[in-house]
Amino acid sequence: MAVALVASLSALSVVSGGEAFAAPSGKIPRLANGKPDFSGIWQTTSAADYDLEPHSARRDGTQPVPSGPGVVEGGEIPYLPNALEQKKKNFAERERADPRNKCYTLSVPRSVYYPEPFQIFQRARDLTIHHQFGHSVRTVHTNNTEHPADPNDWWLGDSRGKWEGDTLVVDVKHFNDQTWLDRAGNYHSDALHVVERWKYLDPNTVEYKATIEDKNVFSRPWDISVILHRHREKNFQLVENYCFTLDYDKYYPVPVEQ
Amino acid sequence: MNTIVNFRSLRIPALVAALFIAAPVVASAAEEPLPKFQREKTVFKVDEGKWKGPHLPDGQPDVQGAWSNTIGNHSDLTQSGSYTERNRREGEAPARQVVRAPSRISDPADGKVPFQPWAREKADEFAKHLLDPTKPEYIEPLARCAPAGPSKSFMWHGFDIRQYKDYVVFLFDSGTRVIHLDNKPHLHQKVKLWNGDSRGHWEGNTLVVDVANNNGKGRFGRSGEFFSENAKITERYVFDSDRQKFLYHATYDDPTVFTRPFTITIPIRRVENFAHDNWNNILFPAKHAGKEKILERYEQICTENNGGHGNGGVR
Numbered sequence: 224m225a226v227a228l229v230a231s232l233s234a235l236s237v238v239s240g241g242e243a244f245a246a247p248s249g250k251i252p253r254l255a256n257g258k259p260d261f262s263g264i265w266q267t268t269s270a271a272d273y274d275l276e277p278h279s280a281r282r283d284g285t286q287p288v289p290s291g292p293g294v295v296e297g298g299e300i301p302y303l304p305n306a307l308e309q310k311k312k313n314f315a316e317r318e319r320a321d322p323r324n325k326c327y328t329l330s331v332p333r334s335v336y337y338p339e340p341f342q343i344f345q346r347a348r349d350l351t352i353h354h355q356f357g358h359s360v361r362t363v364h365t366n367n368t369e370h371p372a373d374p375n376d377w378w379l380g381d382s383r384g385k386w387e388g389d390t391l392v393v394d395v396k397h398f399n400d401q402t403w404l405d406r407a408g409n410y411h412s413d414a415l416h417v418v419e420r421w422k423y424l425d426p427n428t429v430e431y432k433a434t435i436e437d438k439n440v441f442s443r444p445w446d447i448s449v450i451l452h453r454h455r456e457k458n459f460q461l462v463e464n465y466c467f468t469l470d471y472d473k474y475y476p477v478p479v480e481q
Numbered sequence: 482m483n484t485i486v487n488f489r490s491l492r493i494p495a496l497v498a499a500l501f502i503a504a505p506v507v508a509s510a511a512e513e514p515l516p517k518f519q520r521e522k523t524v525f526k527v528d529e530g531k532w533k534g535p536h537l538p539d540g541q542p543d544v545q546g547a548w549s550n551t552i553g554n555h556s557d558l559t560q561s562g563s564y565t566e567r568n569r570r571e572g573e574a575p576a577r578q579v580v581r582a583p584s585r586i587s588d589p590a591d592g593k594v595p596f597q598p599w600a601r602e603k604a605d606e607f608a609k610h611l612l613d614p615t616k617p618e619y620i621e622p623l624a625r626c627a628p629a630g631p632s633k634s635f636m637w638h639g640f641d642i643r644q645y646k647d648y649v650v651f652l653f654d655s656g657t658r659v660i661h662l663d664n665k666p667h668l669h670q671k672v673k674l675w676n677g678d679s680r681g682h683w684e685g686n687t688l689v690v691d692v693a694n695n696n697g698k699g700r701f702g703r704s705g706e707f708f709s710e711n712a713k714i715t716e717r718y719v720f721d722s723d724r725q726k727f728l729y730h731a732t733y734d735d736p737t738v739f740t741r742p743f744t745i746t747i748p749i750r751r752v753e754n755f756a757h758d759n760w761n762n763i764l765f766p767a768k769h770a771g772k773e774k775i776l777e778r779y780e781q782i783c784t785e786n787n788g789g790h791g792n793g794g795v796r
Contacts, residue, residue, distance in 0.1 A: 255538065262645065327785045342659075344645045351643060351650065353657060358628070360657050361780075368767040368775060377780040401785070458665040463674050465656065467784040468627045474617040475698035477603050477707050 247423040251389070254347060258365075259389050259423055261343045261350060264454040264461065267431075269294055271336040271449050274407035276300060283406065284318045294336070296446040300409060306440040313408025321406055326467035328359040328378035330402035331395050331417050332433040336449045342461050350384065350391075355461045363393050370396060376413055378402065393419040404435075412439035427453040518755035518762055521551040522582050524748045525726060532686040533722035539646040541662075541683055544720050544727070547778070549639035549761035551748045552582035555623070558636075558702040558745075559584040559592055585636070585701075587730070587746035594706050595740045607705035622699055626783035628656030628675040630699030631692050631714050632731045635747045639761045641778055649681060649688060654763075655783050660690055667693045673710055675699060688718040701745075709737040726750045 252260040270291035277293035302310055313320060323329065329337055339356040348366040353359075363382040370381050376399035384393040400413040420432040429451040436444040532542040553560065562583040565576050584592030596604065610619035623629050629637055638654035649660040660681040668678045673696035681690040697710035708714075712735035720727040727749050734742040752762040753776055764776035 325784075328782065344643060344648060344650055346643070346645070351652075353650070353659070358657055360652060362778065364767070364777065366767075366769075366775065367771075368769040368777070371765065371768055371779075375779075378782055378785060379780055460661065460665065460668075461659065462668065462672060462678075463628075463656075463676055465628055465675055468622075468625070468675065471617065471620075471622075471625055471627075472698070474620070475622060476696065476709060477600070477607075477618075 247389070247425050249425045251423040251426050254345065256347050258347070258386055259391065260345055261391070261421060261423075261429065262345045264340050264342045264459060265429060265451040266340040266454060267336045267338065267449045267451050269336055269449045271447070272333065272338055272405050275405045275409050275447060276407070278407070288406075294447045294449050296448060301442045301445055303440060303442050306410075310408055310410060313403065313410055315408075317406060317408045320408070322402055323406065326357045326465075326469075327402070328357055329354070330378060330398060330404075330411075330415075331361070331380055331382070332419065332431075332435070332447065333402065333404055334359060334361070334379065335419075335431055335433075335451070336447075339464065340454055340459075340461055353461065355464045357467065358463050358465050363391075365391070370394070373397065376400075380415070380417070389422065391419075391421040393417075393421070395419065410440065411435070411437045414439045424450070427455065429453075515754060515756040518549065518750075518752055518758055519551070520582070521748065522580055524552065524583065524587075524728075524746060527686075527719045527721045527726060527728045529687045529717070529719050530685055531722075532683075532720070534720075534724050537644055541644055541649075542686060542720060543644065544688075544724060545642055545644050546724075547639055547641050547752050547762065547764055547776070548727070548749050549752045550635055550729075551750050553585060553636060555629070555633055555636045555702045557704045558706050559586055559594060559704065561592070585745050585747060586743055588732075588744040589741075594701075595743050596706075597738060597740055600707075600738045604705035604707060607700070607707075608703070611703050611705070621703055623655060626655060626787050627699065629653065630675060631658075631677055631679075631695070631716065632729075632745050632747070633699060633701055634658070634676075635729050635749065636702065639752050639763050652778065652781070654781050660688070667691075670694065673697075677714065686720045686722060688716075688720070690716040690718070692716060707738070708733055708735050711735055711737045724751065 254260045270289055271294045273288050273291055275293060275295050276299055278291055280290040281288050334354050337356055341352055341354040344351040344353065350363040350365065352361045352363065359379060361379040361382060363384045365384040368383060370383055375381065375397040377397050378399060380395040381397040382393050382395045384391050395417040398413055398415040403410050414437050416436045418434045422430045424430050431451050432446060432448045434444050434446050535543045537543045560581065563578055563580045565578055586592045586594060589595060607619060611621065614620045634653040634656065641652040643650045647661065647663040649662065651658040656676055658676050658679060660679045662681050667680060672694050674694050675696055675698060677692040678694035679690050679692050681688055692714035695710055695712050695714065697708055697712060700707050712733050715732045717730040718727055729747040729749055730744055732742055732744045733739065753764065755762050757764060764778055767775040767777045769775060
């Protein structure tokens with residue numbers, strides 16, 4: 224009852240609030256406190272991880288890469304001149320140098336559009352985002368706490384969320400400079416600052432937007448947008464993928480000698 | 482680049498870190514310092530029965546928070562309850578009997594793993610080569626950042642329990658475990674996992690978990706004990722209604738390696754009311770405008786920062 228009331232109130236606010244809080248079609252799941260409940264298993268169908276920018280089909284080594292329209296609003300990433308040179312070097316060495324190949328934690332926002340599922344567990348105080356790839360885990364705090372004092376350099380950064388209507392806005396900073404943004408060598412420094420916007424389009428679809436800012440690498444902030452789909456297959460679950468163990472997997476378990 | 486250099490981010494092998502690095506105690510000057518989390522020499526009792534503490538809206542006992550084991554560690558699974566101290570030099574004080582925590586094996590009563598003879602030899606061989614790993618299989622998987630597996634994760638750093646409708650989630654130092662409470666079937670037996678595939682349900686104060694799909698690649702400890710991918714593991718987490726402690730029991734049924742089923746028991750206490758020590762309590766105070774004390778867990782990373790076993794001696 225309370226949930227239904229909140230839902231209809233937020234639908235009302237759409238009428239007056241305009242485009243910023245565009246109404247999702249269908250009744251979206253909500254927590255007991257009325258906030259949207261993003262619990263579930265999600266994945267993008269976009270080709271963002273191949274290359275955030277528009278690109279033609281190509282080969283990465285033996286692997287064919289499909290062409291893609293890109294997910295960067297306006298098309299290209301606004302690199303500073305020196306940073307563009309570094310990006311080109313990364314592209315040339317992408318098969319060897321992409322940290323993904325070591326199964327290292329992917330950072331934000333790449334962990335969100337990487338083509339493996341992730342599960343959100345949500346409470347009023349936080350969201351726990353659990354990724355199948357590398358089994359990385361990130362906590363998004365939604366309890367009015369602030370970023371801890373610098374310096375901290377983390378793989379997934381430090382995530383503090385707040386609600387703007389039904390949109391979860393997450394401020395992420397305190398990154399290291401060890402991760403890439405995609406397989407094409409797009410990259411960032413430890414000055415990376417990401418503002419994410421998570422919003423339901425309907426009960427099984429989330430629009431994910433991120434503004435990416437890094438004064439050492441980009442001339443201005445830029446935006447990406449992808450759609451996340453809810454996994455609804457029967458009995459679907461994440462299956463652990465600690466893929467960094469693959470290199471030494473073969474030495475275990477103890478051989479059975481009987 | 483601004484980087485906090487602390488030993489957690491460097492991943493100095495844990496044993497070395499625990500022995501030689503005194504962790505800073507985080508407490509504001511105005512506050513009374515919190516007591517240090519104490520290792521214990523005995524196993525407290527918690528009986529299975531009714532849950533008298535608070536429930537979550539979905540009916541689960543609310544046991545969320547940060548926890549840590551109180552006895553032993555991952556170095557030695559079956560250490561005896563007492564031993565005669567050896568003197569370093571002749572002529573010093575006479576040897577004395579030292580009492581310490583008992584073996585983690587609660588059944589059988591002798592505290593020993595009921596290995597088949599070939600398996601005992603394999604465990605001993607591993608222990609002998611732990612610091613001299615002449616073959617890759619002598620390197621402890623956890624030293625390579627592999628997840629510790631169903632039981633060893635509880636003999637390691639402090640961990641978080643978070644609960645949701647249909648799930649109990651454990652955030653360990655190395656890896657995460659999701660316990661499914663919704664009766665979905667296990668994964669196909671061909672799927673083998675470091676932390677297995679867990680199905681659980683609550684019986685009063687006890688979370689009962691059936692762990693299948695184990696890959697049998699982990700070790701119980703640096704003492705070398707192991708199980709195979711054929712193991713059937715049943716865990717019983719018995720929570721005290723005071724929400725300050727619980728007993729972890731895990732029964733291993735694995736005729737490939739053992740002569741009979743055996744049970745591991747690990748006592749675990751809540752750590753929020755103890756001082757941050759970077760081992761049992763790894764929480765930090767959150768920054769916020771209010772007066773309330775909010776503790777939070779920072780990112781735990783392993784393989785990305787791993788320096789190799791023996792502080793870089795073995796890659």
